[in-house]
Amino acid sequence: MLEWILSESFLTNVIAYAIPIIFAAYASLISNKAGISAINIEGAISVAAVTGALVSHFTGSWVIGLICAMSAGILMMMLLALAALQLRADSFLSGIALNTLATGACLLIVKGVLDGRTDSSTAPSVPVPSLKLPLLSDIPVIGKAIFSQNLLFYLMLIALALIVLLLNHTRLGVQIKTAGYHPEAGESVGMSTRRTRAIALMICGMMAGLGGAYLSMASLGYFSAGMVSGRGFIGIAAEAMGAGMPIRTTLFALLFGAVDYFAVGGQTVLSFPYELLNTLPYLMTLLALTLYAAAHNKRKRG
Amino acid sequence: MKSSILKSLCTLLIRLTLALAVAAIVLAGACILMEGSLEDIMTAFFLGPLEDEYAIAEILREMVPLIFTGVAVSLMVRCGQFNMFVEGAFFGGAFLAGVLAPMLGEHFLVTPIISILSAAVAMGAVGYIPAKMKSSLGVNEFVSSLMLNYIVYWVVMYLIHGVAADPDYPNATLYLEDLMRLPLLQEDIELSSNLIIALLAALGCGVFLFKTKWGYALRMTGDNPTFAVYSGIKAKKYVASSQVIGSALAGMGGASFLLGNYYRFQWASLPNYGFDGFVIASIAGNNPYAVPPAALFLGYLRVGALQVSRLGDIPNEVIYVIQAIIIILFGAQFILSRRRKEGGKHA
Numbered sequence: 001m002l003e004w005i006l007s008e009s010f011l012t013n014v015i016a017y018a019i020p021i022i023f024a025a026y027a028s029l030i031s032n033k034a035g036i037s038a039i040n041i042e043g044a045i046s047v048a049a050v051t052g053a054l055v056s057h058f059t060g061s062w063v064i065g066l067i068c069a070m071s072a073g074i075l076m077m078m079l080l081a082l083a084a085l086q087l088r089a090d091s092f093l094s095g096i097a098l099n100t101l102a103t104g105a106c107l108l109i110v111k112g113v114l115d116g117r118t119d120s121s122t123a124p125s126v127p128v129p130s131l132k133l134p135l136l137s138d139i140p141v142i143g144k145a146i147f148s149q150n151l152l153f154y155l156m157l158i159a160l161a162l163i164v165l166l167l168n169h170t171r172l173g174v175q176i177k178t179a180g181y182h183p184e185a186g187e188s189v190g191m192s193t194r195r196t197r198a199i200a201l202m203i204c205g206m207m208a209g210l211g212g213a214y215l216s217m218a219s220l221g222y223f224s225a226g227m228v229s230g231r232g233f234i235g236i237a238a239e240a241m242g243a244g245m246p247i248r249t250t251l252f253a254l255l256f257g258a259v260d261y262f263a264v265g266g267q268t269v270l271s272f273p274y275e276l277l278n279t280l281p282y283l284m285t286l287l288a289l290t291l292y293a294a295a296h297n298k299r300k301r302g
Numbered sequence: 303m304k305s306s307i308l309k310s311l312c313t314l315l316i317r318l319t320l321a322l323a324v325a326a327i328v329l330a331g332a333c334i335l336m337e338g339s340l341e342d343i344m345t346a347f348f349l350g351p352l353e354d355e356y357a358i359a360e361i362l363r364e365m366v367p368l369i370f371t372g373v374a375v376s377l378m379v380r381c382g383q384f385n386m387f388v389e390g391a392f393f394g395g396a397f398l399a400g401v402l403a404p405m406l407g408e409h410f411l412v413t414p415i416i417s418i419l420s421a422a423v424a425m426g427a428v429g430y431i432p433a434k435m436k437s438s439l440g441v442n443e444f445v446s447s448l449m450l451n452y453i454v455y456w457v458v459m460y461l462i463h464g465v466a467a468d469p470d471y472p473n474a475t476l477y478l479e480d481l482m483r484l485p486l487l488q489e490d491i492e493l494s495s496n497l498i499i500a501l502l503a504a505l506g507c508g509v510f511l512f513k514t515k516w517g518y519a520l521r522m523t524g525d526n527p528t529f530a531v532y533s534g535i536k537a538k539k540y541v542a543s544s545q546v547i548g549s550a551l552a553g554m555g556g557a558s559f560l561l562g563n564y565y566r567f568q569w570a571s572l573p574n575y576g577f578d579g580f581v582i583a584s585i586a587g588n589n590p591y592a593v594p595p596a597a598l599f600l601g602y603l604r605v606g607a608l609q610v611s612r613l614g615d616i617p618n619e620v621i622y623v624i625q626a627i628i629i630i631l632f633g634a635q636f637i638l639s640r641r642r643k644e645g646g647k648h649a
Contacts, residue, residue: 083630089634097625097633098630105623252602278452283449298576
């Protein structure tokens, strides 16, 4: 088992499994910074996944697929903006509703387009290519894991840099943080909290869209109903533990990715029932949330 | 008291009309997209559920899980808790009943009732995990309860692929003999007595929430936690207990549903009834008394969607879209009406 964990492919796979969780965590980070919780990230990922898979198949272009997946993610978040910001429904309840909507919409789309199938394996996506960086990819161990990954991995790194830049060095970033920390202060100088939150939700949707595209256009190669299986929610948990800090959030998401891969990869390596291995990512999230809250409370008291 | 019941009935009527309008619009939209016949689809949707006693019995069967999960969610939301474990508890409760009933043997009414109560206790105990995490550590119950759902799901899958399985019937629990199940009310249309348990549960929760001290403190904690604490209410206790009771109710619901309408437990995926609980609770305005009529209504829509899917043009999943829009609209409306009330108080 140790041999397996220390192998080169283990690290490569951990990163591959973490990518959708990281995107989900970024989506959650941006929306939480603006003071609105977007629990329909899960649903947005799923809708983006089905959109990316089908569009790339029928247009034959992964670029158009990726753009459409991102647009689908944004659309789902705009629905949340409509419900929570415009209609002033509870953002939690609307999020739950939009997740339900996503479950239905995905099945309707895939069944409608592919005559009653619940996955698109008969219409495989055009995959987003992997990128092998010259020279760097020859470095042992990390060369393969970091420098010859899927294009979306590099997009994720760029997204991380842009998020840090956005939050700390731009006017929009300050507005987003104000909308989260102290909306009244922003309103008093003429900022529209609602508009700022809507913009934050657009970025959030874009991130969710990239996560969905990764699932159906890079990781699996087609859409299948239920393929997101809580990764959106795990991303939200990772963000909660990262306490809104982009790098820390990424690290926690990586950790969850590691457990996720351990559960899947371990099925062939370990002689342990796969059903119980599958509980690991969720158990680990539960445990981490508890420990984090306990440590946080202690710090507050001390 | 009477006028308040009348008033809530009126609001319910307005909400139901609105929901019907939403359903009609979504269906018409789907109809245009899928190029079906609008007249056939509308007839199947609105009149199909009432066409014969079998369709009506189907509505009554659909009501049972909806009432249980709707009441469970109402109770938790009243206390301000968005706990999703209703989904896992319903699943786990059904599984436990499927395992326990054959172990207890064939005893009229005794076996199913003991199984149902044990499922309720067990799921209440599991529900204590997110409840305690929230009340003592402040961990968001939404994320933790979702994680718990997946854990319960995979543990049940493990058990049902192994020790709990019927050796002659893979991936299912042992066959439930008639005496292990809840008796039928009507043989021909297979109407089970679990509907009565569901109605009693809704009534009991209504009394609990509106007529007991505990229920009052629970609502107070949900309406204004700070005020509740200042007035000497131990908010933490109610935050935890509302989630435990809700989980127990959901477990009870799963068990009653299985012992009423199935011969084995062989669900391969989470049934989504927990999320339906939120639809019911939002139609019923989180009022347990209004849950059964809300469930009757959603059951009617469900069977309607089923009838439409039989025509072949529009898949059954269209009901998810209709439900989502209903929740959002009612959520918006609900908050507006609450705001108006608050304004009135200040004036």
